[in-house]
Amino acid sequence: MSAVLQARPGQGVVITHHLPGQERLLPAAALEFLADLHRRFEGERQARLSARRARQQAFDAGALPDFRADTAHIRQGDWTVAPTPAALLDRRVEITGPVDPKMVINALNSGANCYMADFEDSTAPTWSNLLTGQQALRTAIAGALVFEAGGKRYELRPEREQAVLLVRPRGWHLDEKHVLVDGARIAAALFDAGLFCYHNAHVLAGKARGPYFYLPKLQSMEEAALWEQVLAAIEAALGLPHGQIKVTVLIETLPAAFEMDEILHALKDRIVGLNCGRWDYIFSYIKTFRRHSDKVLPERGQVTMAQPFLRAYSELLIQTCHRRGAHAMGGMAAQIPISGDADANTAALARVRADKLREVTAGHDGTWVAHPALIPLAREVFDARMPGPHQRQVARADVSVSRDDLITPSRGTISRQGFENNVEVCVRYLAAWLAGNGCVPIHHLMEDAATAEIARTQLWQWLHFADGGSEPLSLDDGTPVDFVLLERALIGLPARLAAQPNLPGAGHVSEAIGMLDRLTHAEELAEFLTLPAYERID
């Protein structure tokens, strides 16, 4: 353990892990800056997290989410958010991805309008990944990032040809265990966003930009207000004008869908858009209704954006954003290019195309892709239907979304394959994550923390369905969904995975199975699988 800035035991900043050269990223002044953020905002973060728990207890007792009575004046008021800077006006295609140097260069060079460098759903937050990512972004912003591997040299294209950089820090629920302030872990969100601003805000301001963030997994306007206070404090501490830091908020929890206006309002000096984070949204739906036997969703593959409750969510987001002068960003199709199987590849690309077509037709101002090869396809679909830089003029006055529209589940079935796929995805994703890889292809789909969470929470809910006094759920062939079925799904899985060459996280498969076993047997649904998993990584 290396102690830094420690006035007396238990006080000051302690870094619990040491990597060669980390002092360059974490000089004493940066640690003081982070410690100040922690001391000012940790109390409020904890208050927000306990408000989440209290709200969930009410849902568990049968309450349903709804639009808030105390904020009706915000929803009814006539206001707009601050103007969008030129760099963020045209966001028709955004690529996202983890923050290792090769990905950063490939994404910035990809031809997408924007790149979201992701410390969240697609990054396993090992200390090494975090510092490597921060260093890669800092060096890229300075124009000097190069990377060599396998005899190939990666260099950045000229800046005017690069995607505009946005950064997604981790959510409020996560701690950064490697940085202790006065004996307590700093919030991961403060570490990621604070350190990024500390090193890059002035350089970006010199290029007429600013730190641009995507803010994940918010559940309420109070959580948005906390971000507003944090970002305003960062601006003040770094001598930046108020509003220089811009944000796009992911609406990816069910409670947040009822507070879109309120979230825009809480951040109105700096927010430029909302985004449909569909995968976490589905995860949040399952989590919110974990104890509601009338709201169990069918297997993951059947829960598509065409389902009415998800369509309602995206249309309400578009209508709300456009009324307030903000972008309504779409989300991620899980399909990725498939090499070596032309027919399967054509089918995957057709699904991505249909998804992007749905988004642009509905009124979204831009979309996400997971892989550079999908950029031309997404661009073509948006170019054909969105001649301007965005389509905020599309008011969607025809849309009228009620509480029931947002909470009424889609119906369908659970097949044996759907059940077993959830098991396999959980095991493989957890194994990869424990090995430090937060985004992997599984059966030709992009899997990250959000998609894996759907699989994990579905398994828990299906397996605990009978806890509420109902008969156990059945598969579509009549087989009861119980722990025997889970055990059967796990038999043979390690051997099958062991036979796969280059399986990400191969050395962690039995640890992952152990974790899945504990997570599914637990009486209470764990809030996030990354919370227990984080305690097992460096």
Ligand SMILES: CC(=O)SCCNC(=O)CCNC(=O)[C@H](O)C(C)(C)COP(=O)(O)OP(=O)(O)OC[C@H]1O[C@@H](n2cnc3c(N)ncnc32)[C@H](O)[C@@H]1OP(=O)(O)O
């Ligand atoms: C729910 C959500 O939160 S969505 C947002 C979070 N998820 C993401 O951001 C997904 C990011 N995507 C990825 O990580 C990857 O595309 C994966 C894991 C899905 C697939 O990865 P791979 O199988 O390695 O892809 P593949 O081998 O086809 O990659 C080909 C090239 O494209 C690059 N590439 C692939 N995806 C990306 C990306 N998102 N950004 C930049 N470069 C990329 C690879 O680095 C590789 O480069 P190289 O030829 O120079 O070696």
Ligand SMILES: O=CC(=O)O
């Ligand atoms: O972050 C995006 C999502 O879909 O979740």
Ligand SMILES: [Mg+2]
């Ligand atoms: Mg997400």
